[in-house]
Amino acid sequence: MNQLDSIKRLANKFSKLPGVGAKTAQRYAYGVIDMTSEEVEDFIAALREVKNEVKYCSKCGNFTDKDVCDICQRRDSSIICVVAYPKDVLAMERVSGYRGTYHVLHGTLSPLDGRGPDSLRIKELLARVKEGVDEVILATNTDVEGEATAMYIARILSSLGVKVTRIAQGIAMGSELEYADEVTLQKALEKRTEIG
Numbered sequence: 248m249n250q251l252d253s254i255k256r257l258a259n260k261f262s263k264l265p266g267v268g269a270k271t272a273q274r275y276a277y278g279v280i281d282m283t284s285e286e287v288e289d290f291i292a293a294l295r296e297v298k299n300e301v302k303y304c305s306k307c308g309n310f311t312d313k314d315v316c317d318i319c320q321r322r323d324s325s326i327i328c329v330v331a332y333p334k335d336v337l338a339m340e341r342v343s344g345y346r347g348t349y350h351v352l353h354g355t356l357s358p359l360d361g362r363g364p365d366s367l368r369i370k371e372l373l374a375r376v377k378e379g380v381d382e383v384i385l386a387t388n389t390d391v392e393g394e395a396t397a398m399y400i401a402r403i404l405s406s407l408g409v410k411v412t413r414i415a416q417g418i419a420m421g422s423e424l425e426y427a428d429e430v431t432l433q434k435a436l437e438k439r440t441e442i443g
Contacts, residue, residue, distance in 0.1 A: 254280070306375070308351035308368050309336050322348045325381040329372065329400065330424070331355050331388060338424040339386060342432045347384070350375065355392035356399055369400065373407075382410040384439055390421050401442045412439040 250258075254276050262272035279287060303309070304316035310333045311317070318336075326347030330336055336349050352367040376383060383404055387393035397413055404411045415438030424432070 303351075307349045308353060308371070309333050309349055319348055322346055324348050325379065326384065327372070327375060327380055327382070328384040328386050329397075330386050331393065331396070335386065335388075335424045338427060338432065339436075341429045342436055343429075344433070345436060347382075350383075352387075352396065355387055355396040357392045364399065367396070369403070372400070373403065376404060376407055376409055380409055382412060384436070385411065385413045385442070386424065386436075388423050390423075397442070411442055413442045414439045 254273075257279060258269070258272040258276040260272075261267055261275040262269055264272075267275070279290070282290070300312045301310050302312070304311045304319055305314050306319040307316060309316050309318065323346050327350050328339060328345065328347055329350045329352065330339065331352050331354060333351055336351065339345060339349070350368065350372045352369065352372075354362050354367050356362060356364065356367070372383075383400075385397040385400060387396045401411045401413070414435040427435075
């Protein structure tokens, strides 16, 4: 039996989401068929709302529905934790006790993928540091790209007289922050070391 074109198109759209393979996308498409018309309309409305309302914070680059996110408005701006993606902010926020702000790079250095320093929000980080920051915590993933990004930023910041630290290696090499548990992240944050 051939699959209907409308189901194929919907499954194809779902498969473009990160981590969704062909079989999962097909299950999602069939799941939509089983929804009521009201549930489908609510689903569509939620998609539109996210697309229309969510934007990047003008200071840190994290997701927000305002110009400046709540974290930037309420936290100690003298400490900045640099992460690669907004999802990493959520992971770090699971750690109780951190009261500084964040800076989201929106990627890591990867010459093979065409991502150099100008592709990341490094200039914006430098501008923030020059406004009076005491410490920059580099919390990129411990994979090759994350390490290269951390070392690059540390070299640049070393000339600005700011303390630059790297989260401790309590996180396994090659792993991603969003999958680390709270205790591991807490220890990594507490045992961070100065670099540069």
